[in-house]
Amino acid sequence: MFLKQFTGPMQIMIECAALLCFLIHNWPDFTIIMVLLMTNGTLGFFEEKSAQASVDALKAGLEKKxxxxxxxxxxxxxxxxxxxxxxxxxxxxxxxxxxxxxxxxxxxxxxxxxxxxxxxxxxxxxxxxxxxxxxxxxxxxxxxxxxxxxxxxxxxxxxxxxxxxxxKAIQEASGKDIGVFEGKIIEAAQVLILITVVVVTFLFYFMYVVQGG
Structure with missing residues (x-):
């Protein structure tokens, strides 16, 4: 559950930014990004854990003879x-x-x-x-x-x-159809990831090829 907080398009983008800062030895930005990433992940973990505990308690209360x-x-x-x-x-x-x-x-x-x-x-x-x-x-x-x-x-x-x-029919259908809003978010995330990859590739090329590392 904790590791799941660090998956997803936006989280991966932030992790790529942290990796880039680490590779170029930009320690202040790396530290800030990691602190924010860990804080967000920890808060999300405890919120999800609390919600799961509430659901489990509700299920226990609904058990009937x-x-x-x-x-x-x-x-x-x-x-x-x-x-x-x-x-x-x-x-x-x-x-x-x-x-x-x-x-x-x-x-x-x-x-x-x-x-x-x-x-x-x-x-x-x-x-x-x-x-x-x-x-x-x-x-x-x-x-x-x-x-x-x-x-x-x-x-x-x-x-x-x-x-x-x-x-059962609802469960089988869930996840197969993506809503308009969700589709727009995914498209935006894909564009941002593509831009990030292009920028990172250009920076590495410029630093290690043009400037000779």
Missing amino acids: MPVKRNGKFDSIPVVQVVPGDVLFMRGGDIVPADCYWVEGDPCQVDEAALTGESLPVKVPRKDDSGKPFSGRQMWSGSILKVGECQAVVSHTGVNTMIGEAA
């Missing part, structure tokens, strides 16, 4: 261990941990706003959509059970859920 029926009885297990075929017991306030189908219990109200944009909670079970058997019993991973208690059988988990497939 849920009653799951196995071998004829309900046991509380971490939701990350839920597999297709498990029967979940959920109550109002729970986040649905996997795509599942309502089996029995109260008529429930499920908030799917984060997934479908539906502003109001939907009723489960309800009448099936035309040509989609059991769609009226479907409960999507990531939705919130607002009202009621029920048992539901898990159909899909992880990346095989609707939200998991969407997240």
